[in-house]
Amino acid sequence: MxxxxxxxxxxxxxxxxxxxxxxxxxxxxxxxxxxxxxxxxxxxxxxxxxxxxxxxxxxxxxxxxxxxxxxxxxxxxxxxxxxxxxxxxxxxxxxxxxxxxxxxxxxxxxxxxxxxxxxxxxxxxxxxxxxxxxxxxxxxxxxxxxxxxxxxxxxxxxxxxxxxxxxxxxxxxxxxxxxxxxxxxxxxxxxxxxxxxxxxxxxxxxxxxxxxxxxxxxxxxTSRDAITQKVVYVKEGVDFRDIDSLLSTLPTNIYRVKGVVLLQDVGNPLFVNYSFGDATYEELRDYNEKSILIFIGENIEEDVASIVKNYPFLMLPMFRTKM
Ligand SMILES: Nc1nc2c(ncn2[C@@H]2O[C@H](COP(=O)(O)OP(=O)(O)O)[C@@H](O)[C@H]2O)c(=O)[nH]1
Ligand SMILES: [Mg+2]
Missing domain, CATH: 3.40.50.300 (P-loop containing nucleotide triphosphate hydrolases)
Known part of the structure; x- marks a missing residue:
């Protein structure tokens, strides 16, 4: 059994x-x-x-x-x-x-x-x-x-x-x-x-x-609570400080951010794990994909759009991401 x-x-x-x-x-x-x-x-x-x-x-x-x-x-x-x-x-x-x-x-x-x-x-x-x-x-x-x-x-x-x-x-x-x-x-x-x-x-x-x-x-x-996610790409040439300051200014309806980012000043790809105002980071050895952040929360579409506008190192994907 x-x-x-x-x-x-x-x-x-x-x-x-x-x-x-x-x-x-x-x-x-x-x-x-x-x-x-x-x-x-x-x-x-x-x-x-x-x-x-x-x-x-x-x-x-x-x-x-x-x-x-x-x-x-x-x-x-x-x-x-x-x-x-x-x-x-x-x-x-x-x-x-x-x-x-x-x-x-x-x-x-x-x-x-x-x-x-x-x-x-x-x-x-x-x-x-x-x-x-x-x-x-x-x-x-x-x-x-x-x-x-x-x-x-x-x-x-x-x-x-x-x-x-x-x-x-x-x-x-x-x-x-x-x-x-x-x-x-x-x-x-x-x-x-x-x-x-x-x-x-x-x-x-x-x-x-x-x-x-x-x-x-x-x-x-899921439709009742309207929890959605938005994927955002992170461009090259970003420092740890950029990510950390981005995460310290998020609105409260964004509950969660997860992702992996390649940074100028960190040796390995960094796993980013943010929930309700606190962020933790962990270096990963085996990540070969794009730098990506996933924002998760309630009714976050507009917020993510304005975050991307405010932080030029962020970029929305060209396609719609699936839920
Ligand atoms: N201070 C503190 N942080 C924690 C504790 N447990 C988890 N975390 C942090 O909370 C965040 C979310 O944890 P995670 O396990 O990914 O949550 P999940 O979405 O439920 O799987 C991470 O940054 C963890 O490091 C705890 O007991 N105390
Ligand atoms: Mg989990």
Missing amino acids: IHSFVLTGFLGVGKTTMLTNTVKEHFSDKKIAIIVNEFGDVGVDSKILTNVHSEVLEISEGCICCKLAVEFEAGVTEIINKYNPEIIFVETSGASEPFPIFLSLQNLGISVEGIICVTDVKNFDSYKENSTAKYQIGGSNIIILNKTDLVNDEELEHVTKEIKAIKKQYNIKNNLTGKAIFNHYILKNATQGIVSKDVFDGVYKIDEIVEMGEDSVHLDH
Whole structure:
């Protein structure tokens, strides 16, 4: 039996960080496959994740929970045939709901040990009204309160209360019986997504899902929440300072920026990871593509257009990028 975990959680909360840190830490003796579905045309996350000694399949166009069930299931089957993993981790897009993916995995006869929702306790206020974010909490049975290093005890307690309330209100139920699907859930604090191994021990077995599949209502959240991405190219001759100052002036509706840039004053291509006002950078060794930044947020078209105008080293692609 192949085991699996689904990682859900809003944009930039720390899902990839958790995978990199905990998978390396706790599953070094297991054959792991990681499946990533994220906004972004380049496989920047998979470049990071391959360092974890695992096979990574990336599904990058669109949202697996909305329309890609067939592609997702085919991809999982392919990775099983090729790699024969013992455990599969699926990192879902920050804009998707976990439950359809759970059903797909079950369809394939894979045991789902947990749906882990990573939350960002520092930036929770900025995204808590987003309905997808609420369904992500409601649809999980393991909730990780991440980025605890960025808040004090009082703030942490306050956010924890809010998350518990959302969990209660949005807790996913069987449409037929009206009963909660998860009889219990656990909450764990984390920094850099690091949690103890017992979180993954599979003791939190999800209770039987009774003929849920066809009945589960899938809301059209992506159009409702209007989360979109815009790809922007970065010209040559740019310094680290240029990128850093660009990222320090973004409007708050741009939640996330990811990309890889080649800079004049940095030896290797630099992986850029911005979420809710904070940016981190990491040098990459094996990137041979264009310098690219992907802006992700709500109703960002006009903002990105004016950013490109203000920063002459940015350039819009000549074609429309797919969602
Ligand atoms: N300070 C702090 N930053 C974090 C923590 N976890 C993740 N980050 C940063 O948050 C950003 C988004 O993380 P990422 O794992 O890419 O988020 P994802 O979109 O959910 O996969 C990155 O810049 C991370 O370095 C944490 O616990 N504390
Ligand atoms: Mg990620």
